[in-house]
Amino acid sequence: MRTSFYLTRFLTLLLFVVFPFYLGFRGAASLSDSAVLLSSLSERAEALYIALTSQPAAPLAPISKEAFEASAEHAKPVRATEGGRRKRYPSLPDGLAHCINSFEQYPFLAEQVLQRKHGRYAKQTPAQKAISKKLGYPAHFEKARKGIEVNARFSRQVARIAREAYHTGPQALEDEEEAEFRVVDFAFGHLSRDWSTQGAKERQAVFPSVLDGLEQHFGRNGRGKKVLVPGSGMGRLASDIADLGYDVTANELDYGAILAYHLLTNHTSSLHQHTLQPFVTKWTHQASPSSRYAALTVPDHWPNKTVKLVEGDFLEMFPQDGEFDAVVTLFFIDIGDNVVDFLSNIHRLLNPGGVWINLGPLKWGTHTALQLSAEEVLQLADLLGFDVDHTSRKSIDSVYAEQQDSLLKFIYGECLAFHCEG
Ligand SMILES: C[S@@+](CC[C@H](N)C(=O)[O-])C[C@H]1O[C@@H](n2cnc3c(N)ncnc32)[C@H](O)[C@@H]1O
Ligand SMILES: *[C@@H]1O[C@H](CO)[C@@H](O)[C@H](O)[C@H]1NC(C)=O
Ligand SMILES: *[C@@H]1O[C@H](CO)[C@@H](O)[C@H](O)[C@H]1NC(C)=O
Numbered sequence: 001m002r003t004s005f006y007l008t009r010f011l012t013l014l015l016f017v018v019f020p021f022y023l024g025f026r027g028a029a030s031l032s033d034s035a036v037l038l039s040s041l042s043e044r045a046e047a048l049y050i051a052l053t054s055q056p057a058a059p060l061a062p063i064s065k066e067a068f069e070a071s072a073e074h075a076k077p078v079r080a081t082e083g084g085r086r087k088r089y090p091s092l093p094d095g096l097a098h099c100i101n102s103f104e105q106y107p108f109l110a111e112q113v114l115q116r117k118h119g120r121y122a123k124q125t126p127a128q129k130a131i132s133k134k135l136g137y138p139a140h141f142e143k144a145r146k147g148i149e150v151n152a153r154f155s156r157q158v159a160r161i162a163r164e165a166y167h168t169g170p171q172a173l174e175d176e177e178e179a180e181f182r183v184v185d186f187a188f189g190h191l192s193r194d195w196s197t198q199g200a201k202e203r204q205a206v207f208p209s210v211l212d213g214l215e216q217h218f219g220r221n222g223r224g225k226k227v228l229v230p231g232s233g234m235g236r237l238a239s240d241i242a243d244l245g246y247d248v249t250a251n252e253l254d255y256g257a258i259l260a261y262h263l264l265t266n267h268t269s270s271l272h273q274h275t276l277q278p279f280v281t282k283w284t285h286q287a288s289p290s291s292r293y294a295a296l297t298v299p300d301h302w303p304n305k306t307v308k309l310v311e312g313d314f315l316e317m318f319p320q321d322g323e324f325d326a327v328v329t330l331f332f333i334d335i336g337d338n339v340v341d342f343l344s345n346i347h348r349l350l351n352p353g354g355v356w357i358n359l360g361p362l363k364w365g366t367h368t369a370l371q372l373s374a375e376e377v378l379q380l381a382d383l384l385g386f387d388v389d390h391t392s393r394k395s396i397d398s399v400y401a402e403q404q405d406s407l408l409k410f411i412y413g414e415c416l417a418f419h420c421e422g
Pocket of ligand 3: 263
């Protein structure tokens with residue numbers, strides 16, 4: 001039996017680019033904007049929002065729990081609520097209502113981000129404002145609004161399809177304060193990385209190592225082998241693995257990603273059908289006035305429909321031991337509460353002779369039980385029964401969901417891969 005294990009190590013700076021922190025990394029202003037978005041909504045913002053959206057959205061009253069349960073009899077809970085966390089709609093998977101609301105309320109939330117920028121602009125002295133006008137600055141507000149409308153066509157579609165798929169009915173699911181700008185903002189960043197031509201360079205930096213690792217292990221016998229991709233995000237890696245003939249199961253718990261992926265896989269009829277302008281609310285690190293309005297289209301490649309998506313927690317959704325010939329983790333192992341649980345689960349799910357291929361940073365959150373070094377991750381793998389191949393250890397550079405012509409550039413690290421014989 002031989003198990004290969006690729007390990008990637010990144011510089012600390014890179015680590016902030018990893019999914020939950022992507023927005024904050026790209027623009028601190030955007031992050032504080034999104035925090036403020038949770039506060040109550042101003043009348044002025046609401047008026048603008050109504051003007052902005054084609055179907056004036058008088059926010060619907062939150063539905064009562066009883067009525068909701070009656071209307072959602074098909075939806076199943078995916079995982080239990082963590083201790084003490086409020087969960088108003090037990091018949092919906094955790095986080096789903098929040099994400100549907102966020103996609104629905106996106107134009108409103110994005111408008112608030114603009115309002116805050118406008119507020120800071122308007123507070124200038126008359127002389128400062130005159131100069132700003134010479135720069136053409138006020139025009140950005142109107143142009144950004146047009147971009148928000150472009151994005152809203154996509155986000156509303158995501159929400160509508162989600163409501164159909166999970167039988168929520170037409171009612172509002174939560175108070176609108178429950179909607180969060182960054183849910184949609186992250187989704188746009190990830191869509192760009194996974195499914196736009198602009199994201200090809202980032203994908204090219206990391207996907208080949210993983211795909212080569214599979215080919216190296218299975219040779220010509222890969223067809224039909226069962227591969228699990230936990231934390232699959234927007235699903236491009238899983239799809240690319242499926243394109244090679246593997247039998248792929250993707251697993252994801254974040255509905256921000258799941259819902260957008262639903263739209264791409266099951267409700268898209270042509271390549272490049274959807275247009276996004278992900279930076280219309282992010283004005284930091286821009287090279288030129290117009291780079292704020294850069295548009296991209298998705299998908300640039302057909303998502304492979306043979307991929308089976310399992311929604312829910314990787315630690316809970318796969319009861320059967322030894323189910324997979326390979327587990328592939330990309331930007332994943334550092335994200336959980338305890339890496340011992342993640343690695344043990346990967347080991348349990350592999351059949352004898354199976355392979356685990358990992359690539360990603362070790363940006364442990366402050367909530368994690370252990371913040372291991374690369375060497376310790378390998379030792380842990382060894383302790384858990386993996387047969388680590390140290391010769392597979394190698395170095396690659398990577399960025400994650402970064403705007404192409406952003407002025408913000410980092411050296412993105414050192415990737416070390418290991419192979420071990422057992
Ligand atoms: C940094 S993202 C990487 C996504 C994707 N692998 C990529 O490279 O684009 C990590 C993903 O893991 C998901 N995730 C975190 N914990 C998970 C768990 N316990 N089960 C399933 N997915 C999980 C997150 O929702 C997130 O989408
Ligand atoms: C999905 O993968 C299979 C091989 O597993 C391939 O035959 C098929 O063309 C792929 N579909 C798409 C849409 O790429
Ligand atoms: C797509 O539709 C099929 C058939 O209705 C369904 O089984 C599958 O779960 C859907 N996949 C996604 C990602 O929505």
